[in-house]
Amino acid sequence: MIDTAHQALKKYFGYDQFRKGQDQIISRLLEHKDTVGIMPTGGGKSLCYQIPALLFPGVTLVISPLISLMKDQVDALANAGIAATYINSSLTFEEGKERLASASKGAYKLVYIAPERLEVPDFIRTLERMNVSLVAIDEAHCISQWGHDFRPSYRAIPSLLARFTDKPAVAALTATATPKVTMDICQLLDIDMQGVVVTGFARDNLHFQVIRDQDEDTFLLDYLKKNQDQPGIVYAATRKEVDRLYDRLSRKGLAVGRYHAGLSEQERASSQEAFLYDDLTVLVATNAFGMGINKSNVRFVVHYNMPRTIEAYYQEAGRAGRDGDRSDCILLFSPQDIRLQKFFIDQSEMDDGLKQAEYHKLDQMIGYCHTEMCLQSYILRYFGENAPEGCGHCGNCLDTRDKMDVTIDAQKVLSCVKRMRERYGKTMVTKVLAGAADQKILSFHLNRLPTYGIMKAQTQKNINAFIDFLTAEQYLEQQGGAYPTLALSARSVAVLKGEEKVFKKGRIQAERLSVDDALFEVLKKVRKDFAQKEFVPPYIIFSDQSLREMSARLPAT
Ligand code: ADP
Ligand code: MG
Ligand code: ZN
Numbered sequence: 001m002i003d004t005a006h007q008a009l010k011k012y013f014g015y016d017q018f019r020k021g022q023d024q025i026i027s028r029l030l031e032h033k034d035t036v037g038i039m040p041t042g043g044g045k046s047l048c049y050q051i052p053a054l055l056f057p058g059v060t061l062v063i064s065p066l067i068s069l070m071k072d073q074v075d076a077l078a079n080a081g082i083a084a085t086y087i088n089s090s091l092t093f094e095e096g097k098e099r100l101a102s103a104s105k106g107a108y109k110l111v112y113i114a115p116e117r118l119e120v121p122d123f124i125r126t127l128e129r130m131n132v133s134l135v136a137i138d139e140a141h142c143i144s145q146w147g148h149d150f151r152p153s154y155r156a157i158p159s160l161l162a163r164f165t166d167k168p169a170v171a172a173l174t175a176t177a178t179p180k181v182t183m184d185i186c187q188l189l190d191i192d193m194q195g196v197v198v199t200g201f202a203r204d205n206l207h208f209q210v211i212r213d214q215d216e217d218t219f220l221l222d223y224l225k226k227n228q229d230q231p232g233i234v235y236a237a238t239r240k241e242v243d244r245l246y247d248r249l250s251r252k253g254l255a256v257g258r259y260h261a262g263l264s265e266q267e268r269a270s271s272q273e274a275f276l277y278d279d280l281t282v283l284v285a286t287n288a289f290g291m292g293i294n295k296s297n298v299r300f301v302v303h304y305n306m307p308r309t310i311e312a313y314y315q316e317a318g319r320a321g322r323d324g325d326r327s328d329c330i331l332l333f334s335p336q337d338i339r340l341q342k343f344f345i346d347q348s349e350m351d352d353g354l355k356q357a358e359y360h361k362l363d364q365m366i367g368y369c370h371t372e373m374c375l376q377s378y379i380l381r382y383f384g385e386n387a388p389e390g391c392g393h394c395g396n397c398l399d400t401r402d403k404m405d406v407t408i409d410a411q412k413v414l415s416c417v418k419r420m421r422e423r424y425g426k427t428m429v430t431k432v433l434a435g436a437a438d439q440k441i442l443s444f445h446l447n448r449l450p451t452y453g454i455m456k457a458q459t460q461k462n463i464n465a466f467i468d469f470l471t472a473e474q475y476l477e478q479q480g481g482a483y484p485t486l487a488l489s490a491r492s493v494a495v496l497k498g499e500e501k502v503f504k505k506g507r508i509q510a511e512r513l514s515v516d517d518a519l520f521e522v523l524k525k526v527r528k529d530f531a532q533k534e535f536v537p538p539y540i541i542f543s544d545q546s547l548r549e550m551s552a553r554l555p556a557t
Helices: 002-013 022-030 045-055 067-079 093-104 115-119 121-129 152-163 179-189 216-226 239-251 265-276 310-317 335-347 352-370 375-382 407-419 426-434 439-443 460-472 490-496 515-531 544-553
Strands: 035-038 059-063 084-087 110-113 132-137 169-174 196-198 206-211 232-235 256-259 282-285 300-303 327-332 403-405 476-479 485-488 503-505
Touching: 002 022, 002 045, 022 035, 022 045, 022 169, 022 196, 035 179, 045 059, 045 132, 045 169, 067 084, 067 110, 084 093, 093 121, 110 115, 115 121, 115 152, 121 152, 132 152, 152 179, 169 179, 206 375, 216 232, 216 239, 216 300, 216 327, 239 256, 239 282, 256 265, 300 310, 310 327, 310 352, 310 375, 335 352, 335 460, 352 375, 352 460, 407 426, 407 460, 407 476, 407 485, 407 490, 426 439, 426 460, 460 476, 485 490
Parallel strands: 035 169, 035 196, 059 110, 059 132, 084 110, 132 169, 206 327, 232 282, 232 300, 256 282, 300 327
Antiparallel strands: 403 503, 476 485
């Protein structure tokens, strides 16, 4: 049977070979075995149902959450000579009715429908009388509350499936592979766990990198200038941030577009189109952009802010390099990102259990930003895949700085957590270590602890980042949701007993800047801003002597 599938692959799509997992999913479907297909973004999920659709006698319903995607897919199928259509809210009532009527008469091999339609009883009644061979559910994680993009209308799918007298085969496809979401999909769609096909999640053409200690705007500008003419996406967490970056980058003469849900439908459509057809190289966007976007030559995805979960990150970053060519996935981390994501979780309408789960996922995302292990392996392990030791080309694998023995610093932090009886969060532990004397510290008498101020040579920011590092490397654990407390782990005990050493790459933490150094940094910045002809308010006045001294230290520009 798979021979005919091969022929269809060549004939309609012009490809010679199936990709990993495609043949397995397709041959299962051709035997009418319901299947959950889990493949990374860009892995080729569409073909998994499009090829069976061509080989089955009846029609294939494709349930898909994105209207913009449907038209593209249907157009692409039409180009390949395949009869397909879509029914969604972009059509008039009459058009929708006509298409549905033609579909009932068997005019199409594939009919794409928006999930909201499944909540219309008339619509369902027409569907159940049709000769449906296959129901394909794209972005199937939308059915699960545990996924990162829950759509309530997806919950209507099981009752649709139950209505057919001849049960069609079911294909549920997603790039989200956490065990919890997978189990949820299986349970809701009544698919056996044996029916889950997971292809390797590694995408070796993606080069992951986390940038932590650099000014984000400066990094981004440099990066975009170095990569001019390369198509790429810059994701930011909020509309406001997208607007700000868009303005800033445009003023610097870069050809950028923007995309977020606050823009008119027309603006969004034109940005998207310009980007898809290479009229516009860089798109600054919120996560409203991208699901189902089929642009294969995206050379980089830069996250200006940290997303909330590894799933979301991998899905968004995975929009780079669908053509298999080398592409960058860069995350610009700053501690404010954590606060923003916590705020989003707190503001959401999730119940407490879900919030708890989201906090846990956020912790793992923060871990990604601080780990020193291979970034690709970190992601793969998150998805439960056994990852090789290192990809050899991510930021961490390429970080050749020597590992420093930071065991003593780690012991300071761990013993402080222990002294604080594992009852406080990161902020309080940091304050105690730094010897801060604020109201809370004093009222809880934390300044009387023997560990109070034992790291006072460090800035709080550095101590905080070091704690994040220890957490990412599992020397510490975060417990609880909104206000997690730091707790010791099995590993921390070994460190405290001196049985395990802790190593960290490069500079451990910068010592607090001396006044001279701090001024020097300011001066450098002011000079740069002048050079870039940006308006600098005259709020810094240097004495003649300090100017002379510092000018002597400045490199010639
Ligand atoms: P997904 O939905 O998994 O993110 P798509 O179905 O959109 O991915 O496919 C991504 C790209 O890979 C598309 O450009 C598609 O044409 C291409 N593709 C899919 N299968 C194959 C194959 N067997 N050989 C070559 N290219 C393929
Ligand atoms: Mg897809
Ligand atoms: Zn690596």
